[in-house]
Amino acid sequence: MQPKVVTLNVNGRQHYVALMPNVTLLHALRDLGYTDVKSGCEKGDCGACAVLLNGAPVNSCLVLAWQADGAEIVTNVGLGTMDRPHVIQEAFADAGAAQCGYCTPGMVISAKALLDRCPHPTEAEIREAIAGNLCRCTGYGQIIEAVQLAAERMSEGSGE
Ligand code: FES
Ligand code: FES
Incomplete structure (x- = not known):
């Protein structure tokens, strides 16, 4: 196997990297320092590794890095940081x-994708949007409240 040179556009920054064709986007991103993309099951079951790929949420463990060549990739820190948090965060x-907090970056990504296409989701729509994100701590109640709160704040114009 020969490495491929790919361009990964992450959070508005371009990275030119030579990667073996079997390297997942999850590992490529973490190796570039985007450790907010969490590694969990690595088989598409937990959603900890979720990122936006051209605006759509994907589990980065199921995408090969070369498949994201040239695409717009957004991770949780691309939405906001501790100093300037996104309204969802x-x-x-x-x-x-x-x-x-292990599930949180992936949850935030799923919430962002939902609120982008559906600014006033029902509880059922929120549950469906985060169905691929597992949380072992919260029981999901506060997460659903958080997405509802973000939707309210965004509709009041206090977020993107
Ligand atoms: S690490 Fe990708 S879905 Fe679990
Ligand atoms: S897994 Fe711990 S907060 Fe969700």
Whole structure:
């Protein structure tokens, strides 16, 4: 196997990297320092590794890095940081929706994808949107509250 040179556009930054064809996007991103993309099951079951790929949520453990060549990739830190949190991240903090926090980056990505296409989701729509994200800590109640809170705040114009 020969390495392939790919361009990974992550959170608005371009990276040119030579990668073996079997390297997953999850590992490529983590090796580039995007450790907010969490590694969990590595088989598509937990959602900890979720990122936006051209605006759509994907489990990065199921995507080969070369398949993301040239695409727009957004991770949790691309949405906001501790200093400048995204309204969804702020809502997760305010609703107590992060306990150990391992699932949180993936949850935030799924919530962002949902609210982009459906600004006023029902509880059922929120549950469906995060159905691929496992959380062993919260029981999901606070996470659903956080997404509802983010939706309210976004409709009031206090977020993107
Ligand atoms: S690590 Fe990708 S879905 Fe679990
Ligand atoms: S907060 Fe711990 S797994 Fe969700």
